[in-house]
Amino acid sequence: MTMHRTVQVNVDAMLEDLRTLVEVESPSRDLDALAVSAKAVAAVIEGRLGGRASVVESAAGPHVHWSGGGEPRVLFLGHHDTVFPLGTLERRPFRVEDGHATGPGVFDMLGGLVQAVHGLAALEDRSGVEILVTADEEVGSHGSRALIEERALACGAVLVFEGAADGGALKTGRKGCGTFEVRITGRASHAGLEPEAGINALVEAAHQVLDIAALARPEVGTTVTPTVASAGTLDNVVPAEAVVVVDVRVESAAEKERVEAAFAGLTPHLPGAVVTVRGGVGRPPMPESASDGLFALARRLLPGIEGRAVGGGSDGNFTAALGVPTLDGLGAVGGGAHADHEYLVVSSMAERAALVAGLVEAIRDGS
CATH class of the missing domain: 3.30.70.360 (Alpha-Beta Plaits)
Structure with missing residues (x-):
């Protein structure tokens, strides 16, 4: 098995969607801002994938859920809240320069969401895939954990679109x-x-x-x-x-x-x-054993890609603790999470989107 070679993605269109999401600021706990952000996320998903993206209200803010229909096989997991307060965008607007996209949330984790959507959009058959984008990951996921666990158990495999580890490595374990x-x-x-x-x-x-x-x-x-x-x-x-x-x-x-x-x-x-x-x-900890099978698939699709255990946590910790196979760090290649120098490497976007498509087909085929 090698990378799904028929996948075609338009990087300009990906950057257009990334700009749309970055320019709707979404600080955790700001329910009004998160409501606007959820609508923007839903609109991007519906515009690229069709169907209807549901906005799921919670005390922590609205989550977004989309299903491609059929028997659930894989859950795409991400979040649309960021750590940056309102007004950050004015000081640090979205830009694409010298091969990097910058702006609040590009790496953690709006770029990953865009790559996930466009990778899936490249497939004619989107059945078996669910997307869950939550509103409170940065503040502990107290309002989304039950829904995350419910959909993870229903799907049986989880791909988490948090930013990649250094050098583009996937995150195979978390503390x-x-x-x-x-x-x-x-x-x-x-x-x-x-x-x-x-x-x-x-x-x-x-x-x-x-x-x-x-x-x-x-x-x-x-x-x-x-x-x-x-x-x-x-x-x-x-x-x-x-x-x-x-x-x-x-x-x-x-x-x-x-x-x-x-x-x-x-x-x-x-x-x-x-x-x-x-x-x-x-x-809870995400043991590396939780990612073994999915990481092996990723290595077959993209030989040479590395896996790394990291100290930071994500919602993948919850799904791995349930015994659901979970692979993290599938999002943007870049760095500077939670910092003013946050950036995304534009040249990596197409490859990561193609990896998404390949993983979906491999999981559905039982490869």
Whole structure:
């Protein structure tokens, strides 16, 4: 099996659709902006694939779902929310220069959506394919997870159109990831007159940060990183409250359980201080075993393409945890996710779209 050679895609048309999506800003949690974005995504899908793309309302914003009919065989998974606030487009408009497309969301992950749609549009038979584009991936997928899992189980295979890994590699594994909030409650007092009457939440937070950082096990891929801290009100008041936010990444379910248990077991060092923990590892790990079969298909279609396990999470974590074969990183080749230098390599778009078409046919044929 080699790349589906009859696939013909128009890169100019792909860039036209990419411009349309980028120029409709869609920051997570902005429900009005997401509603406009969902309509734009639905219009692009319907314009290229025909049929009807349904807008599925949720508390987190509207998702978009399209089906090619027939027995469901493969789910295309993506999201239309971005991390960029309204107004970013004015400062950083969509441009195509020197072989790169730039603008908010081109790499994460509007370019991948466009490639997926155009790759599928190149096939006369689009049956068995579903497309689900969610509105809240960047903020945890709390409003879309149930729908993602439902459609993944129904389809039996998932292709995720997040941006590619470095050099265009597919993402064959992902760490589980989550956020913990550790809140310390102490007691305020005058820092000069009677500091001993207070319970210093900032000092307690310092103890907790050291305990938390010690939970990391980099030798097995577990990172535990305090990222944000706040405490205190005035320079002459013993702080009564402090908050520490922690980013956690794990490669195995066993490490997820260990770290969550350790956070639940945090105890105060100062008499009278209270430690309260919220959060957890919300996205389970995506083991590389989940992508083995689909990655083998991709390698047969595009010999030499690489696979790589990465630290960031995606909605593919959820589908892989269900035991549904999942391959990620099929989206744009480029880089700079979540940054001002975000870009997409235009010359890669046609090849990635052709890979989409080849994977669909191989999955439907049971190759």
